[in-house]
Amino acid sequence: MAKLLKILPGPCYASHKVIILLLTGITFTFHYCYWNPKSQHVKSLLAGTRTAVGESHTNYLQPDALTPSRRDVLVLTPWLAPVVWEGTFDIDLLNAQFKLQNATIGLTVFAVKNYMSFLELFLRSAEKYFMAGHRVNYYVFTDQPELVPQLPLPGGRRVIVLRTQSHQRWQDISMQRMGAISHGARQRFLKEVDYLVCADVDMEFRDHVGVEILSSLFGTIHPDFMAVSRYSFSNERRPESQAYIPEDEGDFYYIGAFFGGSVAEVYRLTEACHQAIMIDKANHLEAIWQEESHLNKYLLYHKPTKLLSPEYMCDHDLLQDMQHRKKLGLSNIVRRIRIFALLKNKEVKSNNASQKVQSTDGR
Template sequence: MDRTRIRVFFKCSAPLIFWLCLLSTFFLGFFWQTSEGHWLNRGISILCETQRLSRNKTDLLDNSPEIELPRMVYTKAHIFKPLRTDVLTVTPWFAPIVWEGSYNLDILNEQFRQKNMTVGLTIFAIKKYVVFLQRFLETAETYFMVGHRVKYYVFTDRPEAVPNVTVKDGREIVPLKVQNYSRWQEISMRRMEIISYFSKQRFINEVGFLVCVDVDMRFNDHVGVEILSELFDTIHPGFYASERKAFTYERRNNSKAFIPQDEGDFYYAGGFFGGTVDKVYQLTKKCHEAIMADKNRSMEAIWQEESHLNKYFVYHKPTKILSPEYLWDNNFGSPQFLKKKRFLAVPKNHAVIRNRRNSHLKC
C-alpha cells in the first residue's frame, strides 16, 4: 500500500519537478552571465596581461645590449700548482685570503668594469688628524683603485682644511662635516655611528662598495678591486701568527664586545674594513648599538670600536679577508712571507696628535 502511494506521488509530481529544474537552470545561467561570467572574463584578461608582460620581459632580455668584452690572455690555473703554498689562502668557511700572487688582477679588473660601480673610501680627519690628509689623498690617487671611479668621503670638523688635491677623471673628494669630541677614544667609537648613518642616508645611492680606513696611513703599493667583497676586513699586522689566547679581544663578560677564550678566528684590524653598502651598514649599526649599550653601563671595550668589530666577525664571518699586506707598520719589520707593503702606517707622535695642543705638527 505504501509503495503504491509513493509511485502515485512521483507520477503526479514529475511535471512539477521538471519545470522546477528548468527554471533553476535558467536562473543559474542568468546569474553566471551577470556575475560569475564577469569574474571569469576578468580572470582571463589578467592571465592574458600576465602573459603579455612576460613576453615583454623576455623580449627585453633578448634585446638587451651585448657587452663587448676584450680578448684576455693570461696563464691558465693548474689544479696541482697552487699560486701560494707558504700562507693560508682560504678560510675554513671558504673565504679567500688575499695575498700577492694569489689572484689575477687583469681578470678581476675586467669583471669589476662590467658592474659599472663606484667605490667609496671613508676616512676621518678630526681635529689635528687633518695633517695626514695631503699625503693620504696623493698616495691614494697613485695606488688606490687605479682606473676606477672613486669617491673620497672625508669626515672632518674642519672642511676648510681639506687640501685641494687634484684627482683623476671619475674621482671626487667629498668633505662631510661632523662633530668632534674631546677624547680621541670617543672620536674613534663614533666612526661606527657616522658610517652607519651616512650609509643609509647617502652612500647607498652613490656607491656600490665602501672601504673604511684610517687616515694616518699612506698607500705604498697597488690596492685594487681584489679587496672587494660583500664583507671584508684585514688581519691585524700584530697578530697574524698568534694563537687565540694572545688576541686582545674584550674578555670582560659584561661587555657587548666580550669574546670567550675558545672563540674567534683572526684578530681583525679596525683600520681597514668594508664591503657592499648594505653589509657595511649592518656591521656599523650593530657595532654602534653595542658601543652605546656598553656606554650606558659606564663601560668601554678595551680597543673601542675594534673590539666590537671583532665580536661582530665571530658570528658574521667576512666573505673575504685581506692579508697584513693591506695594513702594515714598518715597526714589525719585513717578514719573508710579506711580498708587498700596500698600506703603511705613517710614523707619528701619538701624544702630540691625540692630546696636546700644537699647531706645528711633524709626522
Template sequence: MIISVLKPKAMCGQSCFNIFMCFFFFYFMMTNSRYEIYFSNERKRIETTNEEVRKLINIDVTLNYAARPDVRTKTPWDAPIIWEGMFDKHIYDQMHIHLKTNVAVTVFAVGGYLNVYLKTFLTSAEKYFMVGLPVTYFIFSDLPDQIPYIELGPQREIKIIKVERHSRWQDVSMMRMQTISTLIDSEIRHNFRYIFCLDVDQEFKGRFGSEALGESVAMFHAQFYRAPKSRYNYEKNPKSKAFMKTGDFYYHAAVFGGTWENVKNLTDTCFENIVADKVNNVEAVWHDESHLNKYFYLHKPTKLLSPEYCWNEKFPGKDIRIARLVWSPKYHTSLRT
C-alpha cells in the same frame, strides 16, 4: 679557466636564455683572449643589468691559491685571503670597469690628524687606490676649511662633511660607526655599490685595487696575523657587548669594507653595542675595534685582506712581498690631547 655560475631565482625562459648567452659569450672571450675582458656589439643587444652579471660571475674563482704555499690563503669557512701572486689584476680591473663599479671611501680627519696625515693619505691614494675606478672620498672633519687641495684623477672627487669634535679621542673612534651608517643612509646606498672605511694615519705605497672588493671585507691585523690566539686583543670584560672568549682571527679596524648593505649592518650593530656598553658604564679596551672583531666573529667576512693591505714597516715581514698600505708614524700623545 673556471667561472662560477649561480642560478637566478625566478626568471622567465627568454630572460634566462639571454643571460646564459651573455655569460657564454663573456666566458668564450675570456678563455680565448688571455683573460682580456671585452664585449662585442652582440653583447650590447642582450638586455641584462650589471647586477645580474655580478650575480652570475664570481670572479674570485680565478684566484690561484697554490701560488702562495707559504701563507694561509683560505679561512675555515672557505673565504679567500688575498696575497700578492694569487690574482690577475687585469681580470679584476676589466670586470669592474665593465660593471661600472664605483667605490666610496670614508676617512676621519679630526683635530691634529687633519694637518698631520690627510694630505699624504689622499695624494698616495690617488696613485694606488682603486686606480681606474670612480672613487669618492668622504672626509669627515671638524675643520672643513682646512682640508688641503689635492689634484684628483678622472672620475675621482672629494666630499667634505663637517662633524663635531668629541672631547675624548675614544669617542671619535667609536662614534664613527654611527656617522658612517648615517652617510650610507643619506647618500652611499643611492650612488655606490662598495664602501671602504679607512683610518687617515696611513699611506698607500702599492696597488690597493679591485681584487680587494667583496661582499664583506675584513683586514688581518699585522701585529697578530702569525700570533697565537692567546695573544689576540679580544675584549675580556664579560659585561661588554664586545666580550669574546675566542675567535677566528684578529681584525684591524683601520681597514674594513664591502657592499653598502653589509657595511651598514656592521656599523649599526657595532654602534648599538657601543651604546649598550655606555648605558652599563662599560667601555671596551680597544673601542670600536673590539666591537668590530665581535661582529666579524658572528658574521663571517666573505673576503680577508692579508697584512699587505695595512702593514707596519717596523715589523719583520718575510711574508710581505709588497706593502700596499702602511702605518704612518704615530703621534698619539700629542694628537689625542
C-alpha cells in the same frame, strides 16, 4: 593547429587564414618582447653577457688545479673566504671582470682636529694607488671642512666633504665613526656607491690596492697578530661588554683601520657596532680597543667573505721584522707593503701640539 584546419571551409581560404593568423602572432610576439620592460631588461642583461665574453679575453696563465698559488700562507679560510696575498690574484683579470659591474667605490676617512694633517698624504697616495682607473668617491668626515686639501682629480673621482662631530677624547672620535658611517650609508652611500671601504687617516698607500680587496664583507688581519694564538688576541674579555669574546673563540684578529664591503653589509656592520658601543656606554663601559673590539666581535659571528693579509696594513714592527729577515737572507711572508700605518707621536693622539706627519722608515 590540426583541429583549427578541420573547421575551415576550403583549402585556399584555409591557407590564407593560417598565414594571416601566423603573421598576427609574429607581430604580436615581436611587439610584446620589444616593448615589455621585463624583456628589455633581459635583453640588456644578455647584451652585457655578450660583451662580457668578448671583453674579458685577456691573456693570463691557466690556473692549475694541482698547483697552489702560495705554499707558505693560508689562502682560504675554513669558511671558504679567500685571503688576499701577493701571488694569489691576477689584477688584469679582476679588473676586466670588475668593469662589467660598472661599480663605484666609496672610501670613508675621518680627519678630526689635528688628524687633518694626515689627510693630504692620505688622499695623494690614494690617488696614486687606490683603485686606479675606477670610479671613487672619497667621503671625508671632518670638523674643519675649510682645511680639506683641494687636489686635482681625474673624471670619475671626487672628494665629498661631510661635517662630523668632534669630541674631547680621541677614543670617542675614533668610536663615533661607526655611527657616522652607518648614518652616511642610510643617507647617501647606498644611493651613490656600490662598495664602501673604511680607512684610518694615519696611513699611506705605498703600492697597488685595487679591486682584489672587494667582496660582500672584508676585514684585514692585524699585522701584530698574524702568527698569534686566539688566546693572545687583544679582544675584549669582560663578559659585561657587548664586545666580549671568550678566550677560546676567535679566528683572526682584525685591525680596525681597514675594512669594507658592499654598502648594505657595511651598513649592517657599522650599525651593529654603533648600537653595541651605545649599550656599553649606557653601562659605563668602553671596550679595550674601542670600535676595533666591536668590529672583531661582529666579524667573529658574521664571517667576512674575504680577508686581506697584513700587506694591506703593515706597521712599523712588521717593517722592522721584514728588514731584519732580509738582512739575514730569509724570505718574507709579506712580499709587498701596500698600506703603511704611520707612526704618530704622542702629541697627535692627545690632540695637543701641532705636528708633522712623519714617515717612519726613514723616507
